[in-house]
Amino acid sequence: MKKLLLFLIASAGAFGAAYYLVRSSQAAGPTPRPAGAAPPEMAWIPGGEFTMGTNAADLAWPEEKPAHRVRVHAFWMDEHEVTNAQFKTFVEATGYVTTAERTPTAEDILKHVPPGTPPPRKEDLVPGALVFHPTPMPVDTRDVSQWWSWTPGACWKRPEGPGSTIEGRDRHPVVQVSWDDAVAYATWSAKRLPTEAEWECAARGGLVDKPYVWGDEPFSATRPQANLWQGPFPSHNTAIDGFERTAPVKSFAPNGFGLYDMAGNVWEWCSDWYDPELYQKRSSGGVVVDPTGPDLPPGPSYMARRVERGGSFLCCDEYCSRYRPSARHGGDPDTGMSHVGFRCVRSP
Numbered sequence: 001m002k003k004l005l006l007f008l009i010a011s012a013g014a015f016g017a018a019y020y021l022v023r024s025s026q027a028a029g030p031t032p033r034p035a036g037a038a039p040p041e042m043a044w045i046p047g048g049e050f051t052m053g054t055n056a057a058d059l060a061w062p063e064e065k066p067a068h069r070v071r072v073h074a075f076w077m078d079e080h081e082v083t084n085a086q087f088k089t090f091v092e093a094t095g096y097v098t099t100a101e102r103t104p105t106a107e108d109i110l111k112h113v114p115p116g117t118p119p120p121r122k123e124d125l126v127p128g129a130l131v132f133h134p135t136p137m138p139v140d141t142r143d144v145s146q147w148w149s150w151t152p153g154a155c156w157k158r159p160e161g162p163g164s165t166i167e168g169r170d171r172h173p174v175v176q177v178s179w180d181d182a183v184a185y186a187t188w189s190a191k192r193l194p195t196e197a198e199w200e201c202a203a204r205g206g207l208v209d210k211p212y213v214w215g216d217e218p219f220s221a222t223r224p225q226a227n228l229w230q231g232p233f234p235s236h237n238t239a240i241d242g243f244e245r246t247a248p249v250k251s252f253a254p255n256g257f258g259l260y261d262m263a264g265n266v267w268e269w270c271s272d273w274y275d276p277e278l279y280q281k282r283s284s285g286g287v288v289v290d291p292t293g294p295d296l297p298p299g300p301s302y303m304a305r306r307v308e309r310g311g312s313f314l315c316c317d318e319y320c321s322r323y324r325p326s327a328r329h330g331g332d333p334d335t336g337m338s339h340v341g342f343r344c345v346r347s348p
């Protein structure tokens, strides 16, 4: 009898624990904002469970599918992209030299090309970055080299190359920064880059399964929601939204969490390696909790890319439409580009 009682108590305990575990794993709702002041210019992202990716038949690319359930813990996120003024403060405080300002070695270059590619000429080993130039005429958009040019001397301070400047662009997002530059800035700020899952949870702004960070309506030429590209890409940007290249941060309405430019303006680096097939690999299981992406980049090492999210001033539905919250992209971690920047997060 005593034995039976002990058994009952023990199993009640086990059931209780199991019940508690189920309860706590179901308690995946948003976390209320902690009391006290927010860190400067950061918004509270309540986290919780959400649908990551999409099954939408139109617009979405294969790498956004299938939609699946993900849960992330709450965190603070920069309400806007890191600006030139902020990046300048970091560089002045630390003496940091960005990737685009360093002279690459032949090995640096060969890391990013298929094995057997002839080594670069010595005179080509100069610091630089990729600058966007509209094409003079409409072109076949399969060949990106028509509008991206490797530009010696281009860097965050000279975003369009020698002779260009960030003067008057203090409040514009910094561009021509590598993934390593973004990590260096984040570390200095006692922050970090968001994971891809955190970024998407934040971009959705509390909306459920909507195609855009602002909801259902497509881009409006009369009431533009974001800094994107209008007109034939990449020859003629009519800039109906008011901006041909980057826009000062906070030029458009924020999303439901108070975050600006989660669509368009500049792409934003995330911490994860990029795997276009990641969601298919996940689709077998239940809720994925706080995913950090693949441990190693898939495919050959010269193809290793880091996640970029949010699209840029070069996005338009005719070409890539990756300014949607589920859209994904990967970038070469050590190349600066005219349309890539970042923002940071901090765990409470």
Ligand SMILES: [Ca+2]
Pocket (backbone or CB within 6 Å): 227, 228, 229, 230, 239, 240, 241, 242, 243, 244, 245, 313
């Ligand atoms: Ca624009």
Ligand SMILES: [Cu+2]
Pocket (backbone or CB within 6 Å): 311, 312, 314, 315, 316, 320, 321, 322, 323
């Ligand atoms: Cu795009």
